[in-house]
Amino acid sequence: MTEAEDIIRISDLSFTYPTGTQALKNINLRIKRGEYVVIMGENGAGKTTLSLCLNGIIPNVIEGDYEGEVYVENLKTTEHRVYILAQKVGIALQDPETQIFCPTVKTEVAFGPENLGVPREEILKRIEFSLKVTRLSGFEERSPYQLSGGQKQRLALAAAIAMRPSILVLDEPTSQLDPIGTTEVFSVVKDLNQTHNMTIFMTEHKSDDIAVFADRVIVLKDGKLIADGEPHEVFGDESLVKSAFLKPPQVTELIYELRKRVSIDKVPITVDEAEELIRNLIMQKKIKVKPKTTQVTRPDAAIANTNKREVLIETQGLWHIYPGNVEALKDINLKIYDGDFIGIIGQNGAGKTTLVKHFNGLLRPTKGKVFVLGKDTTKVTTAELSKSVGMALQNPDHQLFATSVREELEFGLRNLNVPEEELEQRIDAALSVVGLSEHKEDYPFKLSFGDRRKLTVAIVVAMKPRVIILDEPTTGQDYKGRYEIMEIAKKLHEQGHTIITITHDMELVAKYAKRIIVLGLGKILLDGPTSYVFSRPDILEKTYLKPPPLTQLSQRLSEYGFYPGNLTVEDFMSQIETEGGN
Amino acid sequence: MSLGFMEYEAKDNIIHRMDPRTKLFFMLFILVGSIILRDLFSLALLVLFGLCWWVLARIPISKLKTLVMAIMGLAVLFTVAQGFFYFRGKTPIFYFLGYPFYFEGLIFGIAMSLKIIAIITSVPIMTMTTPTQKLIVALSKMRIPYSLIFILTTAMRFTPLIMATYSEIIEAQKIRGHDIDKMNLITRLRKAYIPIVTPLFISLLRSADELQISIESRAFGAVKKRSYVEEVKIRAVDALAIGVMAFLMFAMIYGVILWGTAIPQANPIPPWLPVPDWLREIAQWFVFPLPDWAKPP
Numbered sequence: 098m099t100e101a102e103d104i105i106r107i108s109d110l111s112f113t114y115p116t117g118t119q120a121l122k123n124i125n126l127r128i129k130r131g132e133y134v135v136i137m138g139e140n141g142a143g144k145t146t147l148s149l150c151l152n153g154i155i156p157n158v159i160e161g162d163y164e165g166e167v168y169v170e171n172l173k174t175t176e177h178r179v180y181i182l183a184q185k186v187g188i189a190l191q192d193p194e195t196q197i198f199c200p201t202v203k204t205e206v207a208f209g210p211e212n213l214g215v216p217r218e219e220i221l222k223r224i225e226f227s228l229k230v231t232r233l234s235g236f237e238e239r240s241p242y243q244l245s246g247g248q249k250q251r252l253a254l255a256a257a258i259a260m261r262p263s264i265l266v267l268d269e270p271t272s273q274l275d276p277i278g279t280t281e282v283f284s285v286v287k288d289l290n291q292t293h294n295m296t297i298f299m300t301e302h303k304s305d306d307i308a309v310f311a312d313r314v315i316v317l318k319d320g321k322l323i324a325d326g327e328p329h330e331v332f333g334d335e336s337l338v339k340s341a342f343l344k345p346p347q348v349t350e351l352i353y354e355l356r357k358r359v360s361i362d363k364v365p366i367t368v369d370e371a372e373e374l375i376r377n378l379i380m381q382k383k384i385k386v387k388p389k390t391t392q393v394t395r396p397d398a399a400i401a402n403t404n405k406r407e408v409l410i411e412t413q414g415l416w417h418i419y420p421g422n423v424e425a426l427k428d429i430n431l432k433i434y435d436g437d438f439i440g441i442i443g444q445n446g447a448g449k450t451t452l453v454k455h456f457n458g459l460l461r462p463t464k465g466k467v468f469v470l471g472k473d474t475t476k477v478t479t480a481e482l483s484k485s486v487g488m489a490l491q492n493p494d495h496q497l498f499a500t501s502v503r504e505e506l507e508f509g510l511r512n513l514n515v516p517e518e519e520l521e522q523r524i525d526a527a528l529s530v531v532g533l534s535e536h537k538e539d540y541p542f543k544l545s546f547g548d549r550r551k552l553t554v555a556i557v558v559a560m561k562p563r564v565i566i567l568d569e570p571t572t573g574q575d576y577k578g579r580y581e582i583m584e585i586a587k588k589l590h591e592q593g594h595t596i597i598t599i600t601h602d603m604e605l606v607a608k609y610a611k612r613i614i615v616l617g618l619g620k621i622l623l624d625g626p627t628s629y630v631f632s633r634p635d636i637l638e639k640t641y642l643k644p645p646p647l648t649q650l651s652q653r654l655s656e657y658g659f660y661p662g663n664l665t666v667e668d669f670m671s672q673i674e675t676e677g678g679n
Numbered sequence: 680m681s682l683g684f685m686e687y688e689a690k691d692n693i694i695h696r697m698d699p700r701t702k703l704f705f706m707l708f709i710l711v712g713s714i715i716l717r718d719l720f721s722l723a724l725l726v727l728f729g730l731c732w733w734v735l736a737r738i739p740i741s742k743l744k745t746l747v748m749a750i751m752g753l754a755v756l757f758t759v760a761q762g763f764f765y766f767r768g769k770t771p772i773f774y775f776l777g778y779p780f781y782f783e784g785l786i787f788g789i790a791m792s793l794k795i796i797a798i799i800t801s802v803p804i805m806t807m808t809t810p811t812q813k814l815i816v817a818l819s820k821m822r823i824p825y826s827l828i829f830i831l832t833t834a835m836r837f838t839p840l841i842m843a844t845y846s847e848i849i850e851a852q853k854i855r856g857h858d859i860d861k862m863n864l865i866t867r868l869r870k871a872y873i874p875i876v877t878p879l880f881i882s883l884l885r886s887a888d889e890l891q892i893s894i895e896s897r898a899f900g901a902v903k904k905r906s907y908v909e910e911v912k913i914r915a916v917d918a919l920a921i922g923v924m925a926f927l928m929f930a931m932i933y934g935v936i937l938w939g940t941a942i943p944q945a946n947p948i949p950p951w952l953p954v955p956d957w958l959r960e961i962a963q964w965f966v967f968p969l970p971d972w973a974k975p976p
Contacts, residue, residue: 154895154896158891179898180898180901183896183898190892190893192889196889196893198836198893198894199832203908204908204909209898210906211908212900214901217907217910220908459850483855494881495851496848498874508874512857513856560855
């Protein structure tokens with residue numbers, strides 16, 4: 098009876114790519130109909146490979162050394178063509194751009210059933226259902242290329258659902274999306290699971306979000322399945338989480354510390370659960386709240402001592418209007434000081450990238466002025482500005498073309514007429530800061546994605562600019578990758594560079610940035626020290642952002658004296674006093 | 680470098696409502712005409728015919744102007760070259776640096792330019808009035824294999840993406856001091872494009888890989904008889920248009936065989952054909968003897 102209920106049965110699955118990488122080692126897994134399963138693990142652990150095994154893409158389309166068996170809806174994946182399996186397993190991948198290729202939303206959703214020869218009336222019904230369930234009804238005649246990131250991903254889901262699968266496989270569906278897009282996608286998936294009983298098999302890094310929905314969490318490391326259990330169990334196991342380089346929910350990280358001092362039964366994984374726990378502990382007098390010793394309540398505190406610090410970049414009445422009258426930036430006035438570590442946050446379309454492109458000359462103001470190191474940017478070339486303001490772009494693969502890491506770095510330096518004698522030394526220094534010294538002679542595309550990102554940072558560092566901008570260094574990255582990049586940024590900051598980073602990861606930016614600029618629809622909504630900004634959820638809401646989970650927790654418990662600007666576990670713990678002394 | 684002037688714009692008029700196949704036939708008609716016709720008057724009529732479609736499709740004249748301006752340079756160059764070098768040139772109009780510029784060459788040059796103009800202006804009639812999804816169904820009804828149709832539509836889908844990636848790469852390399860806009864021609868040809876083209880190609884190959892996974896996962900090629908959710912239907916207006924063009928095409932070919940021009944030089948109805956007199960009279964109206972200078976070579 099149990100065997101028949103298993104909608105997915107994986108036995109002793111191993112797979113090695115033709116390049117020699119063994120991606121999966123002896124995986125055994127059974128999933129029941131209607132389960133919501135989340136697969137976690139660092140990049141390279143085998144999550145995508147496992148996903149592609151479920152609908153037969155591996156081994157039918159992607160060849161390699163395949164051992165073991167995978168059954169979906171009692172069909173063995175090696176014995177059926179992909180198009181048969183595709184009617185049982187729908188798949189949605191990371192990048193919305195390459196999954197969508199039809200002229201209209203309607204034809205995109207129809208593509209699958211059309212390929213199967215489904216009669217027209219039936220296809221129309223399926224389209225109606227798929228669009229309803231992904232909340233895209235009414236978008237039929239729209240061009241998919243004008244949709245937002247979140248809408249595009251939902252379209253990819255709708256297209257998968259039109260095949261009428263009973264299982265939905267999603268491979269990091271929100272990694273390229275902003276917070277709204279992420280919420281939209283998770284919400285739709287939750288509906289599909291709870292209302293339509295679809296079995297969900299999703300790989301993700303964002304534990305805070307999935308903690309609410311997942312029935313089961315599976316952890317992969319180096320191709321092996323090292324944990325399989327209920328979310329509270331898995332996240333509660335600190336040594337497991339650390340060894341697999343997972344990012345547990347921030348409230349759970351708090352508990353890792355708290356339970357060293359107070360005994361705790363059930364580990365909370367959501368803000369709600371954590372709130373309940375803390376309230377109980379306070380009521381049971383097991384913990385007491387200490388007032389916060391240093392508070393940052395004034396917005397200008399980050400700009401303290403600024404009359405002693407040099408203004409590196411200044412904008413005066415900056416407007417940027419794209420063709421078609423799109424007002425991307427409206428009257429921006431700000432100053433960037435030497436030694437700042439700034440995080441720029443805001444929803445997609447708020448103007449973050451547009452703003453920073455004015456700092457290195459990729460864009461020039463439509464109205465107003467921008468000054469870099471005192472010079473008006475309209476009077477300086479982009480190449481000249483790049484000597485003072487370096488930028489590591491979102492997509493590292495847009496820059497790499499050389500046959501070795503060393504050559505990549507030499508390229509930029511030669512363009513800036515750096516003398517030959519200095520090249521070697523600068524290259525070595527840059528590679529050492531980012532931790533890629535051992536890859537100096539390697540072919541850039543052989544590096545992992547995370548390493549290629551680090552390479553683009555090295556390219557910038559070698560040019561020795563005073564200001565370094567990191568444009569969304571976190572998309573497509575796992576937990577380890579994003580923290581490594583930020584640690585590099587921290588090192589560079591300590592060496593004297595001014596850092597500006599754009600990101601959607603609130604927890605990350607809360608931990609590293611000293612000053613936050615919040616953009617919403619082209620305007621600056623808030624500009625101040627990190628704690629201050631995150632203590633204003635009312636303003637953050639306007640651009641659909643939420644403070645990090647622990648900050649939210651502190652705000653909910655503010656009646657007990659928790660400081661609403663707490664950002665990290667250390668902050669929170671500094672306010673906790675337990676019995677038997679500190 | 681945007682192809683914006685050729686993209687589909689939704690409107691409601693006779694041309695927009697036509698079946699894509701009719702418009703494809705129109706393009707074929709223009710193509711055949713520009714190949715077989717050689718004299719100025721016939722070609723002028725052909726271009727005029729094409730312009731009627733522009734007017735009916737309510738495409739703004741500004742788009743026509745942009746298109747023609749782009750070709751104008753080439754047309755003028757061609758005409759000038761023919762003016763000086765046309766081997767049948769006899770009548771000089773003026774002299775430049777002692778070299779004669781011939782009238783016959785001028786006429787010939789204009790005629791050739793009209794050929795190019797006719798073909799190029801026929802394309803937007805198709806692209807600006809036909810949504811891609813209708814074109815796909817129309818092509819499938821013409822028994823063109825779906826794989827070929829898919830190649831065409833994927834190319835159309837990816838072209839803007841490739842151009843966007845190209846711009847992004849140019850920007851990305853600019854901030855490394857590699858500014859191709861600021862390089863002179865020689866430097867440009869020698870080394871500007873490798874750092875642009877390499878990442879571009881790699882990103883294309885990657886996209887192709889991912890596209891493959893997407894389409895396989897959605898049963899591409901599963902079934903021989905693929906269904907289509909969009910519909911196209913030949914209606915009265917299409918039958919009429921195709922009928923008229925078919926007749927005109929026949930008339931063109933007939934005329935070129937008999938007189939070298941589409942414009943009848945004698946009564947087109949042959950004497951041995953039994954037709955009523957009133958019909959022969961009507962046919963006579965279309966006879967227009969070409970002046971000597973306008974005769975096809």
